[in-house]
């Protein structure tokens with residue numbers, strides 16, 4: 277039987293406000309344990325929360341960028357559950373009246389645009405963090421620094437049809453939140469977290485199949501792998517005549533499998549009720565419009581501008597605008613450069629390759645956009661071969677030195693002296709008479725062999741374009 281996969285994502289993003297959601301404690305990652313907390317975020321009886329206006333502003337910014345309807349009236353609710361890292365035994369969240377709803381995100385799949393619905397965006401607070409002891413220590417410690425850190429939860433419609441689509445959606449969403457500068461979106465530090473609901477159904481069936489929820493995926497790759505695993509598990513069970521159990525499963529990165537955490541019978545009942553300590557959130561239209569006016573250029577607009585301004589292909593522009601950092605790096609390098617397409621090739625090729633291989637971020641690359649621009653100039657001017665340029669680039673990354681210095685130090689300066697190359701070409705032609713005759717009889721790929729021989733004779737330092745031209749002139 278042919279099955280169709282249905283996926284919806286719930287994404288939590290920690291907002292990068294200066295202070296926490298309901299108190300004036302500092303909102304920062306990695307401080308000394310239990311130093312950024314107070315009676316409010318530690319849940320002391322009688323302590324009263326006050327909503328941070330910036331939290332609402334950031335959430336509205338996200339809502340507008342994701343084409344949501346912004347509610348002029350919404351409220352907060354208590355989501356009740358007990359956990360050692362949640363001192364109040366409830367989390368302040370929004371239940372039935374979220375701040376934003378009915379939005380959408382555009383992704384591109386197989387060259388086609390596809391809109392993924394956003395059901396809602398609501399604000400809530402984060403819990404603290406448990407620090408578990410080693411196996412010999414039978415206790416855990418609690419760090420309340422994260423308690424009360426503001427979050428937005430972005431819930432998608434079940435519009436995603438494959439693990440790849442889910443990944444593209446999350447990448448796009450992450451990019452937008454980064455462009456908005458409302459979250460640093462570091463999945464490895466937990467400031468962007470994603471849970472996924474997945475089910476499958478026979479193609480053509482209207483109703484949904486039974487879903488499972490997957491948690492604990494802390495990278496884009498993990499999200500896609502976990503969903504692929506789960507999709508396959510559902511297919512196997514159904515094709516063997518079994519039934520899927522509605523449950524929450526955890527992704528085990530090391531083993532590459534999902535494992536059951538709890539079934540529906542043990543599902544949480546949060547007994548949501550309105551938060552009595554906070555007034556409703558009432559917004560005025562002018563304030564929302566002023567936030568809309570201040571929205572920065574978003575990835576889709578930037579992509580269109582790059583195509584127009586730099587004449588690069590749509591494909592290049594979509595990769596270069598995926599993150600704000602990368603798009604800024606490209607733009608700084610391409611601005612005023614004679615060859616923006618070459619800049620694009622370098623950024624998409626070598627820059628992304630090193631970042632991936634070394635597992636580093638762009639800011640740790642140690643190469644200024646202007647320096648990369650000059651490296652590309654050296655190739656365009658024939659001073660450096662493209663192979664030599666890659667060597668210089670590698671060295672720029674390791675030493676932080678400028679390209680001109682490295683070309684000299686590594687002795688990679690290309691021979692572009694016409695006399696020297698003419699001599700080289702003549703020698704190779706004399707030594708390869710049979711290939712020369714093949715070429716003259718119309719075997720055009722013989723020329724490539726001769727160019728190769730010239731390059732070899734020059735130890736890779738001769739300018740291949742010049743060799744090519746001279747060989748053609750000599751043999752025509």
Ligand SMILES: [Zn+2]
Nearest residue numbers: 299301314317
């Ligand atoms: Zn506090």
